Amino acid sequence: MAAKLLTVTLMALLTPAIVVGQSMGDRFISRIAKDDVDGDGKLTKDEFTGPDRLFGQLDTDGDGVLVLKDAAASLAKIRSRMAGANANSSERDMDQSPREALRRRMQQRQMQGQRRARPEPDFANVRYGEHERHVFDVYLAETDSDEPAPCMIWIHGGGFRRGDKSEGALFANAFTEMGIHYVSINYRLSQHAIAPACFEDCTRALQTIRANAEKWNLDKTRIAMGGGSAGAGLSQWIAFHPDQADRQSDDPVSRESTRVSALILLNAQTSYDYRWIKEHIPGEAWKGDGLQQLFGYDIDRANEISDEKHQLIEAYSPIELLTADDPPIRMFYRRSSDPAIAEANAMDGIHHPIFGFELKKKADRLGVDCEVQTVESTRDMMAYNRRWDVAVDFLKEQFAGDER
Structure with missing residues (x-):
């Protein structure tokens, strides 16, 4: 029940901001909800089954613990920045060595x-x-x-x-x-x-x-x-x-x-x-x-x-x-x-x-x-x-x- 409620909450947080990779976001939400076996809404690095690289990106305060609702919001921001960077690319990018x-x-x-x-x-x-x-x-x-x-x-x-x-x-x-x-x-x-x-x-x-x-x-x-x-x-x-x-x-x-x-x-x-x-x-x-x-x-x-x-x-x-x-x-x-x-x-x-x-x-x-x-x-x-x-x-x- 806790995992189901967590998934619903994370989906609500992510929906406005996701601009690409919707299915990838769904898989991420589902996976981290399953990782939270004790249902406390948090994950340590040992509990997180994803790649270390992703944990490091989402652990914005560097304390070694992911608060799941914050991690979901961080992921949405990352995707939004990436979409914006692609949409606003300039001619300078083409000309530089x-x-x-x-x-x-x-x-x-x-x-x-x-x-x-x-x-x-x-x-x-x-x-x-x-x-x-x-x-x-x-x-x-x-x-x-x-x-x-x-x-x-x-x-x-x-x-x-x-x-x-x-x-x-x-x-x-x-x-x-x-x-x-x-x-x-x-x-x-x-x-x-x-x-x-x-x-x-x-x-x-x-x-x-x-x-x-x-x-x-x-x-x-x-x-x-x-x-x-x-x-x-x-x-x-x-x-x-x-x-x-x-x-x-x-x-x-x-x-x-x-x-x-x-x-x-x-x-x-x-x-x-x-x-x-x-x-x-x-x-x-x-x-x-x-x-x-x-x-x-x-x-x-x-x-x-x-x-x-x-x-x-x-x-x-x-x-x-x-x-x-x-x-x-x-x-x-x-x-x-x-x-x-x-x-x-x-x-x-x-x-x-x-x-x-x-x-x-x-x-x-x-x-x-x-x-x-x-x-x-x-x-x-x-x-x-x-x-x-x-x-x-x-x-x-x-x-x-x-x-x-």
Whole structure:
């Protein structure tokens, strides 16, 4: 009862201020309510099962205790500031050099007195196309070296119908502090244009980033991609697809490669084919509205779906494209591998680790390095909440290999 009342209270506090990542806020509220086992409205660091980085951001007075209603309000303020920073980005951001941008960021941190403060992009709303959502944010690596640094590209989730690149700012520091540039991209949602629009958008964004590598001191030979849910699928599709560079194009961006060094995936679907999902995932995840809107079909009239539509769905289902020369993969799921949870809840089904395990089966046959991490215990949840440390270590290994 206490947890339920706490959730209602926190939702009331957050509702006016949340401008992006509504589903992420819901998950945060639900999680911290569950952490408060004794129902006193407070959490110590030992009780908090989230990442240390987030606890530090929300513990504004530094006393080692989160008052939950204050933590919820702090989270709302952080999101509001991030949305405002993106909306008010200036031409100065586009004109400054990487070294000037990094210096400005470090000065801001010194003024704030917070090493772990959520960063603003060094280059905000960089355009890669004509649509309003054809933009990405660049966060520069913190390094004293003049050598080009590797890059991690993040694609947000949201069922192809919602979400924003600002969500990626939550963990930008995990990469930039370790010498890895970080880019978070937007793409057209399915209400703007159905598939293959979003896949083409993310491909173009990657090529645009490579085309500007010298401007941002980025090593275009060491680029990784990743994302959560829908973003994970978009990342896979690009990584598993043959190189889409058009070497004969008059457009220099189109001549850039689309191959990447590694993949970091959260709660990923590995197929978007409702027939495949129905066969492999218990429950009714295969009926998902998001997939119907993405590809433009009505599941209640499945017998009328054309062969051409089925071919399109297959062509944009990542698992169909995996080959032996594809990059290594790390997959993290915030769910148990128990198939029963998929049958009980379609949302758990569409994010179930079975997707990952099926990809791993094929990867193992092909000799592609693929690991899947699930949450079966409290200890596993703590490991999941420290996934960025694991991801960064993994990327550094891959990037070191690419240097050789």
